[in-house]
Amino acid sequence: MHILDKRTPLKSRHFRMIVSMGSAMLSASAASAQTHMSSTAQAYPNKPVRIVTTSPGGGSDFTARIIAQGLTAALNQPVIVENRGGGLSAVESVARAQRDGYTLMLYANTMWITPFLQKVSYDPVKDFATITTVGVSPQVLIVHPSVAATSIKQLIALAKAKPGALNYSSSGTASPPHLTAEYFKALTGADLTHIPYKGSGPAITALLASQVQIAFAAAGSVMAQVKAERLRALGVTSLEPSILVPGVPTIASSGLPGFEAISIFGMWAPAATPTAAINRLNKEIAAVLGRTDVKEKFINNGVEAAVTSPAQFAVLIKTDTAKWGKVIKDSGIKGE
DSSP states (O other): OEEOSSSSOOSOHHHHHHHHHHHHHHHHHHHHHHHTOOHHHHTOOSSOEEEEESSTTSHHHHHHHHHHHHHHHHHTSOEEEEEOOSTTHHHHHHHTSOSSSSEEEEEETHHHHGGGTSOOSSOTTTTEEEEEEEEEEEEEEEEOTTSSOSSHHHHHHHHHHSTTTEEEEESSTTSHHHHHHHHHHHHHOOOEEEEEOSSHHHHHHHHHTTSSSEEEEETTSSHHHHHTTSSEEEEESSSSOOTTSTTOOBSGGGTOTTOOOEEEEEEEEETTOOHHHHHHHHHHHHHHHTSHHHHHHHHHTTOEEEEOOHHHHHHHHHHHHHHHHHHHHHHTOOOO
16 A cells, blocks of 8 residues: 555655655644644544445445445444435535535546536535545556557557557547547557547457457456456556556556556545544544555455545645646547
C-alpha cells in the first residue's frame, strides 16, 4: 500500500512529488486543525456515517464496502454504503449534503475529468473537502499476438510506418481507455484509429477476435488471457511496476518517461466539513488500508491501496485535472 509517512516510501515518483508539494500545505494547516479540536469535534462521530458511491458491483462500490467494514469498528458507529446510479448522481448529492462529517463520497477521478466533457452541477474542487486517496488502478497496453511488436518502441515504430492501419478498441468514447490511448498518441505521434464499443467486455472480445489490434484495459482484468498467450502485454500505465501485472514493464520505462494513466479512487466530504472530522477519517481510513487482509482484497479486485493526506490529495487532483484537461482539449474528445 502507498502510505505517505516516513516509514513506508511510495513506489510511485508521482506520489512522491505530491508529498513534496503538499508538505508546505500540511504545515500551514496544522495549527488550524488543532483549533478545531473542540469538545464537540472530539465526540465525532456520535451517529451513523454514510458513504455515497456509484451503482453496486463497480470498483468504487467494492472499495467503499471494504472501507466501511473497517470504519464501522474503528469509529464505533455504523458506516453504511449508499449506492447511487444514474451517472453523477452520487457526486451531485454529496455536493449538496450537510457539512457535518456524516456524509462521505467514494468516487474515482472521473468526478474531476467529466466536467471537461459535459456540463455538471458541481465544482470538483470548491464543493468538496478531500480526505484521502484510497486506491489506484493502472491500465495495461495489450495487443493481439498477430501484431508484429513485442515492445512499446516496436509498436510506436509500426504505427508510424503504417499510419492509421492499427485500430484500438475502448469501452466507449471518453472512457478511461480512450483517454489513455489519446494521451499515448499525443506523446508518441502514433497514428491509431479509435473503435469504441459499449463496455470493456466487447472491447476485449474484439481484440481477441483480431477485429482490432490494440487496447488499453484495466490491469489485472486481462492477465489470464495474457498468460494463455491469447493477448500480449507490452506495458503498464503506472510510473512504477505494478503488482497487478507482474513482469510487465512500465510504459514510462519503455521510452516514454513520465507516462502515467491511472484510475484514482478517493474519499471526499462536502466542502467546509469540520477539519477535526476530516483528520479523524483520514487517520482511520489509513489504518484500515494498512491491514494485510484489506490490501489483499484490493489487489484481488484490481486495485492497489494508496493513502495520502487531505492536502496531498488536493494537489494530486490539481495535477491530474490539468493533464487530462489538456488531453481532452487537444484531441477534441466530446462526451456522449
